[in-house]
Structures are given as structure tokens and as C-alpha cells.
Amino acid sequence: MTNEQPVGFWSYTHRDNDLDRGRIVRLSGQIASSFEIITGEPLEIFLDKNSLDWGEAWRMRLDSALTSTTFLIPIVTPKFLMSQECRREVITFAGHAASLGLDELLLPIHYVNVPQLTQRAEECPADEVVELIAKRQWVDWRDLRLEDEDSPAYRKAVHKLAQWLAKILDATPPATPVAIPPTNQDNEEPPGFLEIMTEMEAALPAWFETVQQFAETISRIGEESTWASDEIATSDKRGGGFTGRMHVTEELASRLTEPVEKVDTLGAKYWAELAAIDPGVIGIIRQASEGNLSTEDRKVTRAFFKEVKGLADTTAVTTSQLQIFSDSMAGAAQGSRRLRPQFKIIQAAVQKVIDSQTIISEWSRMINDVDLGDDDQQ
Template sequence: MSNNEQPAGFWSYARRDDELDRGQITRLSERIADAFEIITGEPLEIFLDKRSIEWGDAWRMRLDSALTGTTFLIPIVTPKFLQSQDCRREVIQFAGHAASLGLEELLLPIHYVDVPQLAHDVEEKPTDEVVELISKRQWVDWRALRLEDEDSPPYRQAVHKLAVKLAEILETAPPARPIEVTSPGQDDEDSPGFVEIMAEMEAALPAWQDTVLQFAAFMETIGIETRQATEEMAASDARGGGFAGRMRVTEELSSRLADPVRKIESLGSKYWTELSTIDPGVIGIIRTASNTTLSAEEKESAQEFLEVVEQLAGVTGQTTGQLRSFSNEVGTAAQGSRQLRPQFRAIQAAVQKVIDGQAIIDEWSRMIGEIKAQMQE
């Protein structure tokens, strides 16, 4: 097996976590690679450097090649990991690609520091969509082990066990099963054809765009209500209303926000669920769009579809940036009122679903850009 064909693990982690743990996260990756080589006789290449664009390009290239079944993403899950947009984006985009190939076991999370929603004893569905993605995988519990001495028998045994698990996945994983679209000449009455799928997607994409615009409208309503409350509070203070006056304004604001917050929560959940559900299929469709065997009609439909996706990415990208700024403002405001804090947190959670949904759309847009570049060569 050549260096280019060897198994590879893409170590996704928050750099600050590694700094706080005195480099232990980095050393763990090295120990696992060493244990894997001892067990299998084959080296395991670990990719750690996420600072350059090549990091993401590397796992994408491997997933699109014969190396598909030997490419792992290993997220080191901590509170800071979940706070990092880059880390969240990596999990979301890798999960979509892996699912589109029928190889979801290639995402192997390590639960490094306690994230309550990921614990086995939590029965409720996680409210964080990235935690939900991770919870569906066979994640490894390292919460107690990280406190062990790295040369202690329990720690070394756990490293060995994880290396064995990686080796077993490589040994038993089925071959990639890309999502297929009925191609020209195929006689399959049960499978939709390329043109039919394009028509469905073209109808759905504007609806998602409308959802994002609705989201922005509700955010504007919340902003107006919040500014009005600020003015009312200032007027109350000027009249000598004191703490009681502030409490009255806060209670009235909480009541006015109840309905828009409920609608925002519903929109955010709907948006994320729809995007994440069809993500593997859209990735498969975009791959098929680059197929040179498509008929003239299918090529025309594919081109129209790709243009609609790009338009969606442009609109949602701009709106998502505005929502991210609004979420930061809401987070600051939440510190000032215990009564409003649950509503503000609900708003932030809903906004995060839209931001994470943008990671999916951005990946579609990136793939389309590659296809266009290839067509111009």
C-alpha cells in the first residue's frame, strides 16, 4: 500500500482545547496512529492542520476517489468544539458526503469533555443539530480517560481499543454505495429519472429561500420589540419607576416575544431538517450533473438546477451573515434579564440551525463551482 493509498484520519478539534489540555489532544492522535500501525502493519496518516484550505480539500478528494472507505473524520467533541463554526461545518459537510456514499461509519466522534446532550442517559432528542448528528454514530467516550495518566494501563488500553475499532471498520465496512439517479437507457419504473428529480429540487429550493426570508422578517420584528422595550425602560427610569418599572417592561416584552419566538423555533427546525435530510441526495445529484453521458435534455435540466442552487446560496449566505450578527446581539442582551434568557436562547438555537444549514448549501455551491471550472478547462 503506497502512502497515497494508506488509511487517513482527519482530526477535527478546537485548537484552544488542545492548548488548555497541554497538547494532549494532539498526542492522542499520534498514539492512535502508532497503535494502528502496530496492530495492522499499515501506517495511519493523521491530518491535523486545519488552518489551510487543503485540509478540507484532502478529505473531499479522498471521498471522491478509490480511497473512500479509508478516510475517517474524527471529531474531538467538547463544548468549545460545538461553539466553533469551523468545527461544526466540518462535521455537517463530511456527514453529508459520507451519507451520500452509504458510509456513515466513517464519522467516528470522540466524546472528550462532557456535553450533556450526548450522554446515554439523556432520552430527549438533542436540540443541537450537530450533537444529534454525532449521537447517531458510534462515538467513543473519552471523558474519564482524559484525566488518566497517558502512560497508565487504562489509557494505553483505551488507545489500543480505539485503534482496533478503526481497523475493524476498515476491514468490515461495505464498499461505497453512491446514491444513484436513473441514467439514460435504464429501465427502472420505480426509480425517478434525472429530469424528475431536477424538477422536484427546483420547486423545493425557492421554498427554502422563502423560509430564510421569513426568518429574517421575524428577526426584524424581535429587533423592533426589543428596541421599543429599551425606550420604555429608559422612560420608566426617567419617571423614577425603579426596579418595578423595569420588571414591568421586561414582562411585557416577554409576552410580545412569545409568538415570534415560537414561529422562529418552528422555522429553524423545519429548515434544518429539510436540508439535512436531502443533503446526501443533492450531493449525489450534483455528482451526476457532471456525468458526460447525460442526454441534452438532462444536461439542460442539470444546468438550470445548478443555477438555482447558486442563487439560493447567494441569498441565504447574505441573510445568514445578518442572522449571525443578530444572534451575537441577542446573546449579549440575554445576560441582562433572567426572565428573557430562555427566549433569547431559543432564538440563538433557531439561528444556529439556519447557520448550520448554510454549511450544507455552501458545500453544494462549492461542488457546483468545481464542476463549472472543469467544464471550462
Template sequence: MTAEQPAGFWSYTHRDDHLDGGRIVRLSERIASAFEMITGEPLEIFLDKRSIEWGDAWRARLDSALTGTTFLIPVVTPKFLKSQECRREVIKFAGHAASLGLDELLLPIHYVNVPQLTQGVDGEPTDEIVELISRRQWVDWRDLRLEDEDSPVYRQAVHKLALKIADVLETAPPARPVEVTQQDEATEEPPGFIEVMAQAEAALPTWLQIVEKFGLVIAEIGAESSWATEEMNNSDARGGGFAGRMRVAEQLSVRLSEPVENVDALGSEYWSTLSSIDPGIIGFIRHVGESDLTPEDRQVARDFFKEIVQLATVTKETTAQLQEFSDNIGGAARSSSRLRPQFRTIQAAVQKVIDSQTVLDEWNRMIDETDLGGDQP
């Protein structure tokens, strides 16, 4: 396969495919066949994330300005949103595509109903991956997946989807990398590298502070949860039964109100600031890797990269701890309907930090692959 040949990455969970009798994989094969029938050109769709070929092709395409011939098709289901690997793929591809002005090459298929994607769910915390997908023209396959695969309805739908992919690849604008220019305040042009770097330099200390605050609030929530456990044990010892446990759960709900509100705000702020600047940072790192820099610019880039790498290193350990905390919260949430909404909010906030780490890790990976990656001042 040449770099110019169209290629798709089929992002799905193997468990979903197994539960649906292999239909998800067969759908990718039918789309590739229909595309070749329509265009006369082969379309390679990479399926298995576990293979070396997938990883090598994925990284090579993301790091290349030839991303204009590459698309990602996330097969969206409730289980897809719970898969950290699938979430990472969407985040990374969205950032790279946006850095080249090629947002339309993210082509989601809504395969099994995810209520937030269609009408939203009152009282439910927002999911940033759902928001990324909802901004694209996703394809609705929720009813079609129940059709017989050889039925005219199903075959026509496959044809239309292949036609859409062909049209997107044909009409997608040329890649538009961010340019190294000083932005005129009177224009509405997107920021160039100078503005991106200024934003990032100002944001780096704030990002680190948010992570530190996040850890403190999570510790506070953990302490309150420990208090509740002890109170429930005391109540059980007094013969309080489930009524006593309910009283403690209600007290815990009140005590958690403020820290849960804080952790929700911190998670949203952290994700929104990182994701908004992600395309610009990706573009800047790509520019540094491809350009002959003056000694002065090289030093500026080296110092900037060092700060990013340090941030990613510091947050990585915190993120791992938060993942463990979120898993524990998930078990506790099932024990009380009164606490369940608050625990879901905590989990959603933690997920935003985990997803933000994907952004930082991708910057780190790209930096490491430039000739400044191992550079020391």
C-alpha cells in the same frame, strides 16, 4: 500518501487542546501509532485546519468515491459546538459520507461532557450537530481524559480505539452512490436521482420563502427588543430602578412568545428539509461531474444548478446578518433570567440557518468544480 491509504481528519478546537495541555493532539498521535502497530499499515491523521495540506486533502477526499478510506474524528466538547468551523466539518463530512452509504466513517469522541449528547436537557433547544453525532457510535473519553497518559487504563483505551478504527475501515461496505433510476413505488429502496431532483425542485421555492419569513420574524423580534430598550430607559428616567426593568423584561417575554415560537419552527423546518436531501444532491452533483450527459440532461442539470447557486447567493447575505443578530442576542440574554430561555431558542434557530448555509455552500462549491459550474444557458 496515496488516495487508497487510510486517512483521518482530526476535528478539534485549538483552544481545547491548549487548555488540556496538548493532550488532544497527543491522543491523535497515539491512535495513529497504535493503528500502525495493529495493522502494519501507516495511518495519516491530518490535524491543522489552518494548513494548505489540510484543506487540499479534505476537499480531494470529500469529492472522491475513495471516501471509504477516509474518516472524520470530531473531538466533541462544549467549545467544539461553538466553533462554526468545526460544525461545518461535521456537516460536510456527514453529507458526503451519507451520499456514499458510509455513515460509519464519522467517529466522534465525546471528550468533555455535553449533556445533550447523553441525556438531553429539558427545555433546551435541540442542536442539530449533537443530533448528527448522537446517531453515531461515539466513544466516551470524558473520564479517560483525566487518566495519566502512560497509565495502563489510558493505553488500553487508545488500543481499543485504534482497533475500532481498523475494524471500521476493514468492514465498511463499498461505497453505494445513489443511482439514476426511476423508483418503483412498491419498493422501499432509497430515492434515485430523479426523485432527489423532483424533491429539490419542489423545495427550492419553499426554502427561499422560509429564509424570507425568517428575516421578517427576526425583524419583529428586533423591533420588540428596541421597544423594551426604550421602555427601560423611560423607567430609569422615572426612577423605576431594577424593579422597573424587571417589569419591562416580563412584558417583553410575553410579547416575544409568538415570534420566538415561529422562528423556532422555521429554523427546524429549514434545516430538516435541507439536511434530509443533502446526500442525494451531493450524489447528483458528483454524478454530473463524472458522467457524459446527453444535451438534454446537460440542460436540465445546468438549469437546476443555476437555481441552487442563486439560492445560496440570496441566503448568504441573510445568514451573515443573522449571525450578527445572534451575537447581539447572546449579550442581551445574560441580562435577564426571564428572557434567557427565549433568547437561547432564537440563537438555536439562527444556528440552524447558519448550519444550513454550510450545506448550500458545499453544493455551490461542488457545482463550481463541474464543467457546468461556469456554464451559461
């Protein structure tokens, strides 16, 4: 056991806790008590993400580089995956943990059944947060949550979970910063800081272009949907009835096939590229904050940081617009069985871009705390 007090961040939705009559919050206290009995050390668990204590502790733990004494414990339910704030916490923590080789510090509890987590249903588009959770050794609490809290089965399960946390504390190796892998695998010499920064700076325009293509394709989908609405209105005036509406719906489904496929591909590509280098970029920013860079490295880093902040500001606007569009799709998806699968794909693709914004925004937040000075004025 380390000398630093263990800290856990309990990630859940308040609505889930209310619906389960406070059991989710009580579970955190039961685990903390059992952990202290087993180890003799207190386990502080932050619960209310809206409080100053949560926010300050969250930023402090992330910015000072996670250690093997910091956990994120997501209470996974369908509502959890619908919560953008909960998704943001998982994505942000996973990136920081991965940047230090500490993936095991993300400890999901599968509280209410999420089908995507236990089986790959073809009708359910891939969810990147589900995939992040599925890669970890999550705890199955789906049946246990129905047990009486004072029952032997429930108490034993809490004890077992506390033991598991204690074991992870003892077994987790020291943090090992992860570097961005070189794109040129034929080069035997690993890239230096300057080469990596130059490569990342060159990649930013390509990522921005992907988002622009995504927005343009979404706009096309919107135009096709508007066309369909106008056609349905015209058909209704002619007395076309449901037969006329069905004809327009079938035509719309056909016209959406190509843009829906494209938006699915672009969303997956954008998320995959950013998620793959997220740990390395976090490591670069952390390295830059330590102030050990040469003048040349600082110059390249400063240019890269400026590009990242510009990208974050620009994509934030696009992402906000995409969120509005996705919300409108939620209602439309219920109107036609023929269109429902396409609208689900659109929503899943938009969610990937929204979740990707979490990664870029975290880079921008970290960069704001780094002072690289101005070599031109020296």
C-alpha cells in the same frame, strides 16, 4: 484492509488542546502509532485545518467520493460545538458520507462532557450537530482524558480505539450512492434523473421563502427588543427603578412568545428539509460531474445548478446578518431569567439556519467544479 492508505481528519479546537496541555494532539499521534503496530499500515492523520495540506486533502477526499479509508474524528467538547468551523466539518463530512452509505466513517470522541449528547435536557434546545454525533457510535473519553498518558488504562484505551478503526476498515462495505427518495410514494416506478432534478429545482423557491420568513420574524423580534429598551429608558427617567424594568421585561416576554415559537418552527423546518436531501443532492452533483448526462438532463441540471448558486449567494448575506443578531442575543440572554429561555430558543434557531448554509455552500462549491458545457451553442 484496502490498498488505499487510511486517512483521518482530526477535528478539534486549538483552544481545547491548549487548555489540556497538548493532550488532544498527542492522542492523534498515539492512535496512529497504535494503528500501525496493529495493522502494519500507516494511518495518516491531518491535524492543522489551517494548513494547505489539510485543505487540499480534505477537498480531494470529498470530491473524489469518500471511500472506506477516510475518517473524520471530531473531538467533542463544549467549545467544539461553539466553533462554527468544527460544526461545518461535521455537517459537510456527514453529508458526503451519507451520500455513499458510509455513515460509520464519522467517528466522534466525546472528550469533555456535553450534556446534550448523553441526556435530553428540556432546557437545552435541540442541536443538529449533537444529533448527527449522537447517531454514531461515539467513543467515551471523558474519564480517560484524566488518566496519565503512560498508565495501563490509557494505553489500553488507545489500543482499543486503534483496533476499532481497523475493524471498521475491514467491515465497511463498498460505497453505495444514495438517491433522493421520491415524494410520490404511490408511484411504483422510481424517478429518473430528470424527474429528481425538476423536483429539486421546484423546491428551491420554497426554501428561500422559509429563510425570508425567518429573517422577517427575527426582524420583528429585534423591533420588540428595541421597544423594550426605549420603554426601560423612559421608565428610568421617571424613577421607575427595577420595578419598572421588571414590568417592561415581563411585557417583552409576552410579546415575544408568538415570534419565538415561529422562528423555532422555521429554523427546524429549514434544517430538516435540507439535511434530508443533502446526501441525494451531493450524489446528483457527483453524477453530473461524471459527464454521462443526456442533452435534456444537462439542460435541467444546468438550470438547477444556477438556482442553487443564486440561493447560496442570497442566503449567505442573510445568514451573516443572522450571525450578528445571534451574537447580540448572547449578551442579552444573561440579563433576565424571564427572557433567557426565549433567547436560547432564538439562538438555537439561528444556528440551524447558519448550519443549513453550510449544506448549500457545499453544493455551490461542488457545482463550481462541474462543467456541463452549453448545449445552446452546439
